[in-house]
Amino acid sequence: MRPVNVLSVTSEIFPIIKTGGLADVAGALPSALAAEDVRVITLVPGYPAVMRAIEGMEAIHQYPSCFGGSANLLSGKAGELDLFVIDAPHLFDRPGSPYLAPDGRDWADNARRFAALARAAADIGQGLAPGFVPDVVHAHDWQAGLVPIYLRLAERARPATVMTIHNIAFQGVFPPYLLLELGLPASTFTIDGVEYYGQIGFLKAGLQHADRITTVSPTYVREIQTPEGGMGLDGLLRVRSTAMSGILNGIDDKIWDPGADTNLAQTYDHNDLDTRMINKGALQKRLGLSQDPDAMLFGIVSRLSEQKGLDLVLAGLSGLLAGGAQLALLGSGDQTLEDSFRTASIVHPGQVGCFFGYDEELAHLIQGGSDALLVPSRFEPCGLTQLCAMRYGSVPIVSRVGGLADTVIDANEMAIAAGVATGFQFGPVALSPLTNAVDRAKNLWRDRQAWRRLQGNGMRTDVSWRRPAKQYADLYRACLSM
Incomplete structure (x- = not known):
């Protein structure tokens, strides 16, 4: 097996910032993939929690203009995680939820915020980061949905792209007047591009343009290709069905270990259920x-x-x-x-x-x-x-x-x-x-x-990342032979 370099692009990552299962997946998968000779560096937004967590911070690129302000691309570590961070205070230096304002509504500039994340990912995919050229860029959910189309628009040699749907109910849909501001030419506003029922669809764009599509269980693959489960994207997913696969998530069995869990009043294992x-x-x-x-x-x-x-x-x-x-x-x-x-x-x-x-x-x-x-x-x-x-x-x-x-x-x-x-x-x-x-x-x-x-x-039952990690590694290597 040849080593594979993967850039993972996500809007949240455990244990730094979490609103749901996406963070758990993004946080656990890199270490599991290391056993498969896959090196993962994860790109995340520079939320306050991320900026506090990153160590050995090094600036590797400056964006004088990044969707309304200047930004820096940083590299560093947080625990065992290798990270790239898009440090754009005007977009990400905000308290609370990564996605919601204090009134509970979406941040009004979410399209710009996550276009910036995707733009940085595409740049890294084309060799911006010294010493790291990804073979595969793995985009997670709608927040990274523009990554595949940004890479295709560059019309240069590019890495393979994988788009993972963690929940198709959340799609990132924005008004069409943002098209040019997001760096998308008018020619992309078609049914084969980013157009989605008269709007710009971030997830739709990713599903249309990624080389491979995954979702997080085999049954969900089938469900989202139906009108009942596809939430408006079932037709596209049926067209792209040969590029789709379902890979079950795992859990980090070091964090979730009843035999060593300090959150419990008493540790135990399957041979000692009385103490449970x-x-x-x-x-x-x-x-x-x-x-x-x-x-x-x-x-x-x-x-x-x-x-x-x-x-x-x-x-x-x-x-x-x-x-x-x-x-x-x-x-x-x-x-x-x-x-x-x-x-x-x-x-x-x-x-x-x-x-x-x-x-x-x-x-x-x-x-x-x-x-x-x-x-x-x-x-x-x-x-x-x-x-x-x-x-x-x-x-x-x-x-x-x-x-x-x-x-x-x-x-x-x-x-x-x-x-x-x-x-x-x-x-x-x-x-x-x-x-x-x-x-x-x-x-x-x-x-x-x-x-x-x-x-x-x-x-x-083995509910760890070992088996899913092997499936992802096989998928990445299959992408490289396409």
């Missing part, structure tokens, strides 16, 4: 739940939104809590859902405990202390929380969509008999199927030996 109960007690105490080891404890770690199906949990809450069961929730998002869960915690004291916001320690404790984890998403490109749940012995209850369908083996009679079940699936995504799955879980939970076998199956 200490975490259940700690979780109950943390969220004000009754200290009852015999109460089945359901967990949720999720963005609160319609996509995540949490309105179904509320609709079926009385059945979920029947028999003394409990619910521990960590999340934030839709205000109506927050208010409804807050009310539920008042109506069901000792049975429903909620924390609104994000708390990394509590996220780990819910995985390590709950008996089962609910993931009733209406669509889910891959999902990471169910992988963490399996790793931590919290049995996932998931809808049969996207990566949830690909990663959890349903505990039906045959799978239990064969000793391969790892959780519970339900479909379609509606209240009655969810209720049936919860009832199946409750019934099996009463047989503690059977439940422990289910936990052990999940904990022994």
Whole structure:
């Protein structure tokens, strides 16, 4: 195998800045790819958190004019991550969310902000950075969607391009009057270019012009080629289907390791599940739940939104809590859902405990202390929380969509008999199927030996980045032979 240099382009990266699973992927994949002889340097925007984290900072290029102000391209490290940073204070030196203003709306200049990220990526792709010439530029989500078209417009030798869809619901759509300001000639405003229903589509541009397209599970590949799942891009994706592949995400099994996790009250492994109960007690105490080891404890770690199906949990809450069961929730998002869960915690004291916001320690404790984890998403490109749940012995209850369908083996009679079940699936995504799955879980939970076998199956499943990293490395090398 020949070594491969990859420039990864992302708008967020764990552990520096995170709003969702994209950051986890961008942060974990580089070290996993190193074992495949793939060197990754990641380009990120110079948010305040990034500027604080970068070490050994070196300026490698200056942009006198970069979408409204001057900017510097920097190189450096943050922990084990090799980084390029586009330091443009007028675009990125802002508090809070990478994407949203304090009023909760998108930053008005998001098109310029992420065009700057893509422009810098295209320049690096053409050899701007001393000592690093990428063989492949890997663009993640709409924020990097202009990278492939910028590289094609240069009409010079260029690296191969890979575009990954982490969630097709977010597409980066902007008004057409920005076309020339973004450095896109009028000739690109066509159905074969960046035009998307009369607007400029960043993700659409990337999907149209990348050499290869990936998304984060095989089932999601099929779903997004349908009118129901493609969100307006299904026709294009069907045309480009031969260039598409689905590669499941993994999790960082060093960060997510119940045997060494300092966020837990007690570490454990699949051979010592008795000690796991200490975490259940700690979780109950943390969220004000009754200290009852015999109460089945359901967990949720999720963005609160319609996509995540949490309105179904509320609709079926009385059945979920029947028999003394409990619910521990960590999340934030839709205000109506927050208010409804807050009310539920008042109506069901000792049975429903909620924390609104994000708390990394509590996220780990819910995985390590709950008996089962609910993931009733209406669509889910891959999902990471169910992988963490399996790793931590919290049995996932998931809808049969996207990566949830690909990663959890349903505990039906045959799978239990064969000793391969790892959780519970339900479909379609509606209240009655969810209720049936919860009832199946409750019934099996009463047989503690059977439940422990289910936990052990999940904990022994390889949910790391090792297999996905090999698939990405194979894809990169296939790009080089095109």
